[in-house]
Amino acid sequence: MENTSYVALSRQTSLWRELEVVANNLANVNTPGYRGRDVVFTDYMVKTRNDDSVFQEQVNFVQDYGTAEDLTQGALKQTGNPMDLALENKGYFAVEGPDGEKYTRAGRFMMDADGKVVDSNGDALLTDAGTPLFIAPNESQFMVARDGTVSTENGVIGKLKIVEFKDEQALRNVGANKYDALPGQDATPVEIPQVAQGSIEESNVNGVVEITKLIDLQRSYGHVNQMLEKENERTGKTMDVWSRQV
Incomplete structure (x- = not known):
């Protein structure tokens, strides 16, 4: 009963x-x-x-x-903003905040008062060298190639750290669109990244x-x-x- x-x-x-x-x-x-x-x-x-x-x-x-x-990848929406970046197919942008490195596909970035490229939470967009991406005060052009290479009118200033994981379902959610890798999960560089500048990936x-x-x-x-x-x-x-x- x-x-x-x-x-x-x-x-x-x-x-x-x-x-x-x-x-x-x-x-x-x-x-x-x-x-x-x-x-x-x-x-x-x-x-x-x-x-x-x-x-x-x-x-x-x-x-x-x-x-x-x-x-499934969300639809790409063109914004015309050069600071907006989207990843086609696989991969995550690496960002770093107060509690360490995190990963996201939300590519709506901006430049803070110090010239550092950050997301809406103020977490720094990382280069493949593991350092924050900076734009000098005298640089006005921001260009990102398909492979993640970042340039200004003065030349190449770095390459974005874009990584992938063997088991994406095992990533831990940190907020709505950010992830943390659990112990034992290795972030490996995406061999051929596909970055779309001036676009963002919408929710799927x-x-x-x-x-x-x-x-x-x-x-x-x-x-x-x-x-x-x-x-x-x-x-x-x-x-x-x-x-x-x-």
Whole structure:
């Protein structure tokens, strides 16, 4: 009798978790470089003794195993801003902030008061030498070649650090569009980067699809809730009959 409620509650909990993920996707539908996420479900079995049988039965509970990212590239949007950069195909820009090196596909960069190229959080865009990219005060032209080589009117000033990972799903999310490599994950240089200057990669989230998911999740949550209410009502009636017989 209790197993029905436990299984339903496990499903309801997993639906709530999925609801949070879908809501987060919708909140970042316009966030450059954001990749949509989805919940990965699994089930786990518990052996239990039935009141009417000496045999052990298996009860399956729902459990969210984690989240997986949609690694599909988002659409490239031309902005005409030379500080906006996008990566076609694979790779991540390397940036460095107060808590170390991080990785992102959000290429909306700017120049701070010191001439350092930074992202919206103030994290420095790194070169393949592991140093922040600087533009001198007397330099007005900022050019980035397809392979990530950066030049000004005075010549080449560096090459962007663009890396890839063997298992991108194992990267840890740091904010909406930034990642951290866990211990044991090696960042290797992309052999042939494809940088598009004057463009940004948009979120790969399809708003219509996510809204449809949201509606379906709300309905499923309501159905499970109704089942719990009916089970509670059935249990109450059973207990009432039993108490009268006693």
